[in-house]
Amino acid sequence: MNAGEFIALPGNQCFYFMRDCTYWSPLGGGVLVARNHNLAFRIQLPVVVRQSSVLQSMFATSTACYMDRNGLICSAVFLDEEPKAIRCLLQYLLHGDYQFAEDCHKPEEVYWRVLVGMKYGVQGLVDAMLPVVRQFLHDEHEDFATITDWLELPFDDPSVPISLLHIALLLQGQHPHLLPSALVYCGLLSPRDILRPVKLSTGTTLAIPQPWTERCLAMQTSLLQVTVRIITETFKSEPSAECTNPAGPRQCAAILSALCSQALQKLTSPSLPMMQPFRVWTQLMTSGECGLCAGCMFDVHVREGNVLAEEWEMLPCILDLETSPGWPTDGDAVNPCRRHCVQPSIEATCDLVSEHHSYERNWNLHVDLHANGVNVKSESVPDSGFVRA
Known part of the structure; x- marks a missing residue:
C-alpha cells in the first residue's frame, strides 16, 4: 500500500482511508474525511472555503496532513458526517448544483442538503431547498386529497413525513411557518409509525424527537x-x-x-x-x-x-x-x-x-x-x- 492512502496525524500516527472517486481533485489543496466511513474527498480548497466560513475555520486550524504521490501536501479535516451528506455539500459548493438523482428519495435528499447547509453555513444551499420543502409540505391552493395523492404519503413507511418534520425543526428559526404543516402531516401517521424510527438509505436513523411525538399523538386525538x-x-x-x-x-x-x-x-x-x-x-x-x-x-x-x-x-x-x-x-x-x-x-x-x-x-x-x-x-x-x- 503506497503512502498516498494515509493521512498523517500528530504523534506519528496514520489514518487509513479510501478515495471518493467522484470528488478527488488531482490538484486539490484540502481533504475532507468522513471519519466513521474511512472515505476521503480531495477538493480545491480556495473554491470551497470561500463559500463556507465554517470550513474555512476548520482548515485554518487543521493539524492533519496528506501527502500525495507527487509530494504535494494537503490539509486534512475530519467530519462526523455520512459520505452522502458530504457529497451533497460538495455538489453545491463546487458546482452550484443541488439536483437529485432520478432514483433517490427526494425528502431524504432534501434533509441531507438542509442539514449540511445549516451546519456549515452555506445559506445558498438552504435557500435552494425551501421551494422543494414547501412543495412537499402544502400548497394553499390545492385541497387535501390532491396534495396527499401528489405526495403519496406512505402509511406503511413513514420516512417521508418524519424527514419533513426534521427539516421543519431544522428550519423553524428561519422559516417558522413550515413546522405546523409538518406536524399535521406527521399527525396523519398511525401511532405505530410515529413511535417507530426510520432508517434512511445512508444508514442514519431518524425518529420524531420529544416532545413532538407526544404532540403528534395528541394531534391525532384532536383530529379524530x-x-x-x-x-x-x-x-x-x-x-x-x-x-x-x-x-x-x-x-x-x-x-x-x-x-x-x-x-x-x-x-x-x-x-x-x-x-x-x-x-x-x-x-x-x-x-x-x-x-x-x-x-x-x-x-x-x-x-x-x-x-x-x-x-x-x-x-x-x-x-x-x-x-x-x-x-x-x-x-x-x-x-x-x-x-x-x-x-x-x-x-x-x-x-x-x-x-x-x-x-x-x-x-x-x-x-x-x-x-x-x-x-x-x-x-x-x-x-x-x-x-x-
Missing part, C-alpha cells in the same frame, strides 16, 4: 374528535321533508358514537392505524347499512360542509398550534389555518384511507341495527380496536 363532532353535528337535525326513513340519521349517529368512542380509547395503541375509524365510516356509508334515503343524503352533505368549515377554522386552537414554537402570529387574523394548514374533508380522508390502507381491505364489519342498542364488531383483523359496543 373534530371529525366525530363534524359528523355527529351533521346528524343532529331532523330528517328532510322528503325522507323515507326517519330513523336513518339516528341510526348513523348511534353507530358512529359506538365506533369512535372505542377508537378514542385505543388511539395510542401501536397496533391501531390512526385512520381506521374513517375506513369503517366509509364502509357504513357505502354499504347501505345506515339506511339514509336520497333526500337525507343530500341534506347531510350540505350540513357537513357547513359544520366542516366552522370546525376547521378553529383548527389552530384545537390542535394548540398557536402556542407551539413556529406558529406565526401575524398574517390572516380571521383564519390563519387556511394559510398555513391543510384542511382535510371527511370524504377526502375516507378516499385516502381506501387507497393507502391496504391492510384494512380484509375487514368483515358487522353492524346489528335491530338489536337493543347498536352492536359493532369487526373480524379478520387482530386487535382492530373495535369490539362490541
Whole structure:
C-alpha cells in the first residue's frame, strides 16, 4: 500500500482511508474525511472555503496532513458526517448544483442538503431547498386529497413525513411557518409509525424527537374528535321533508358514537392505524347499512360542509398550534389555518384511507341495527380496536 492512502496525524500516527472517486481533485489543496466511513474527498480548497466560513475555520486550524504521490501536501479535516451528506455539500459548493438523482428519495435528499447547509453555513444551499420543502409540505391552493395523492404519503413507511418534520425543526428559526404543516402531516401517521424510527438509505436513523411525538399523538386525538363532532353535528337535525326513513340519521349517529368512542380509547395503541375509524365510516356509508334515503343524503352533505368549515377554522386552537414554537402570529387574523394548514374533508380522508390502507381491505364489519342498542364488531383483523359496543 503506497503512502498516498494515509493521512498523517500528530504523534506519528496514520489514518487509513479510501478515495471518493467522484470528488478527488488531482490538484486539490484540502481533504475532507468522513471519519466513521474511512472515505476521503480531495477538493480545491480556495473554491470551497470561500463559500463556507465554517470550513474555512476548520482548515485554518487543521493539524492533519496528506501527502500525495507527487509530494504535494494537503490539509486534512475530519467530519462526523455520512459520505452522502458530504457529497451533497460538495455538489453545491463546487458546482452550484443541488439536483437529485432520478432514483433517490427526494425528502431524504432534501434533509441531507438542509442539514449540511445549516451546519456549515452555506445559506445558498438552504435557500435552494425551501421551494422543494414547501412543495412537499402544502400548497394553499390545492385541497387535501390532491396534495396527499401528489405526495403519496406512505402509511406503511413513514420516512417521508418524519424527514419533513426534521427539516421543519431544522428550519423553524428561519422559516417558522413550515413546522405546523409538518406536524399535521406527521399527525396523519398511525401511532405505530410515529413511535417507530426510520432508517434512511445512508444508514442514519431518524425518529420524531420529544416532545413532538407526544404532540403528534395528541394531534391525532384532536383530529379524530373534530371529525366525530363534524359528523355527529351533521346528524343532529331532523330528517328532510322528503325522507323515507326517519330513523336513518339516528341510526348513523348511534353507530358512529359506538365506533369512535372505542377508537378514542385505543388511539395510542401501536397496533391501531390512526385512520381506521374513517375506513369503517366509509364502509357504513357505502354499504347501505345506515339506511339514509336520497333526500337525507343530500341534506347531510350540505350540513357537513357547513359544520366542516366552522370546525376547521378553529383548527389552530384545537390542535394548540398557536402556542407551539413556529406558529406565526401575524398574517390572516380571521383564519390563519387556511394559510398555513391543510384542511382535510371527511370524504377526502375516507378516499385516502381506501387507497393507502391496504391492510384494512380484509375487514368483515358487522353492524346489528335491530338489536337493543347498536352492536359493532369487526373480524379478520387482530386487535382492530373495535369490539362490541
